[in-house]
Amino acid sequence: MKNRLANTTFERYFVEDNETHKEVKDIYYQLINDENIVNKIFKMFGIESENAHIINGHVPIHHTEGESPIKCNGKVIIIDGGFSQPYHKVTGIAGYTLIYNSYGLMLTAHEPFKSVDDTIRNGIDMQTNRVASEVSQKRILVGDTDNGKEIRENIKDLKELIQAYRNGAIRQNQRP
Numbered sequence: 001m002k003n004r005l006a007n008t009t010f011e012r013y014f015v016e017d018n019e020t021h022k023e024v025k026d027i028y029y030q031l032i033n034d035e036n037i038v039n040k041i042f043k044m045f046g047i048e049s050e051n052a053h054i055i056n057g058h059v060p061i062h063h064t065e066g067e068s069p070i071k072c073n074g075k076v077i078i079i080d081g082g083f084s085q086p087y088h089k090v091t092g093i094a095g096y097t098l099i100y101n102s103y104g105l106m107l108t109a110h111e112p113f114k115s116v117d118d119t120i121r122n123g124i125d126m127q128t129n130r131v132a133s134e135v136s137q138k139r140i141l142v143g144d145t146d147n148g149k150e151i152r153e154n155i156k157d158l159k160e161l162i163q164a165y166r167n168g169a170i171r172q173n174q175r176p
């Protein structure tokens with residue numbers, strides 16, 4: 001079979017021949033492991049932050065083969081390691097989730113969910129393990145975001161409007 005750059009979901013459902021199920025990764029998946037290339041990508045997008053990341057999803061990580069979801073010294077993070085049960089055999093786990101909030105980011109790995117019966121009997125839900133975390137030096141607040149900048153501009157405009165009203169530069173509409 002020729003190399004295929006395709007999603008094989010259809011084949012997995014309807015074709016028994018496992019050869020049709022193989023997905024070949026394109027050049028991006030080789031280059032994303034090269035920190036020099038990642039740095040060039042950041043530069044092309046005008047990103048100069050030491051905290052910059054490329055986040056990928058829908059790329060199963062072969063955990064059982066020692067593959068890591070963290071690449072290029074933490075600059076690349078893969079957040080989908082195979083949550084879907086058919087991928088558990090490939091990945092060895094039930095995927096990764098990236099959690100990001102004002103304190104920083106955390107990557108967690110999930111153990112496969114066994115069964116509802118097992119959960120009820122043992123009182124154990126899906127287990128997660130912290131794989132990596134990056135704590136921000138300064139907590140990121142709403143005011144630090146693009147929305148925060150827009151809110152500050154709106155407040156400034158409203159204050160100018162109030163001042164103009166108080167100075168008589170504008171008058172309240174009178175109802176007839």
